[in-house]
Amino acid sequence: MILGAIKKLSDEQLIVHINDGDRRAFGELYSRYYKKVYHKSLSIIKDPDEAYDLAQETLIKAFNKLSTFRGESSFSTWLFIITHRHCLAALRKGKKGMALGNEPNLFPDSFACTGLEEVDQRFEKETIMYGLLNSLPDSEMQLLTLKYRDGESIAKLQTKLNLSSSAVKMRLKRSKEKLNALYALALTYGLDHVLTQL
């Protein structure tokens, strides 16, 4: 297949060609996503060197496992979830019990799990949630992070944000509802779709 034709193929079509051994299709798919994976890692990790390391590992891992892509979501969502999962795992490893380890669940019911498969599913849900959290306006993301990740009390949030107790509670409620609604949308239509609509 000539290069011009490859460029017109969808991601999913490229994967079919890659699985048939077409390395040019591999190059095309990789070149579509390597920058996005880097910037996504950077948005989670914040440190450029660390983000590079994680992006590199994610790309190797994902592109070596293309044969396991089942097409249940778009390729970009699949890759995005792997990126998030890898970054979150790195955060957990690096900051055990600090950033994410002792975080109360925003979605306690859906996160209740016991088996390994359920742990994996929970991880995916968590990944989607963080993807959405990062896409919220800074003020909402900060509020949710302070409350649910850092465990700040309403009283402390009042002082930090210079707001009344009821204003803090109201903003928390709205931000939570917004995140919940986006989460439901992401589960239905895919994270990528939701992120492009924001």
Next chain:
Amino acid sequence: MHKKILFPFSPGKSLNSGYAWAMQLAARMNAPLFFFTTVPANEKNKDQFLHHVHCSLLEAQGSYLQYTSQRRAPARTEPHIEQGDFTGSLSQFLKRIRFDIVVIDPQTSGLPKTSLKYVVENSNGVIVLPDHPENSYHSFSTSTKESEKKITESFYSVLHHSDLYKLQDNFFHTLGKDKGVFNYLRSLFEKKRRRSFT
């Protein structure tokens, strides 16, 4: 103890070809590969520049992965990005850390010939790749056994045309342990055997 390989490159240069060869070397020797480059001291947007360097490395990785065997694990890599003049910073870096092999690609290193002497003095071995390497990985469209053989051929062809300085005796001994070489040689034997039967 693993040998350490360094691949320095000037910022802003395309590093696909030299990168791929250095990665092949590191993978064949089971050695970690270090990258070295600099952010110019007068660069106004350092963060942006850093992102550009990281993305260049990821792009080169894609090019390498595209035409290499997925059965061979990529080498572990670590970038060192310092601030300042490239040649001066590299000299200081080599003084601090002694590398077993420094791979110089004249197209990407941007090192003046006069500095090469310094690099040779401050490392255990130097490989200067040919100006116009023949290792066109881009001519292989599939990852069949045939292309694997061509990659091995092209790797050794580049080594053959490179200038080698101070390489230790055990360099070729280490390379000789590479399974890829054995498979390559075995395929040559098979070819010869087939020829003798016809």
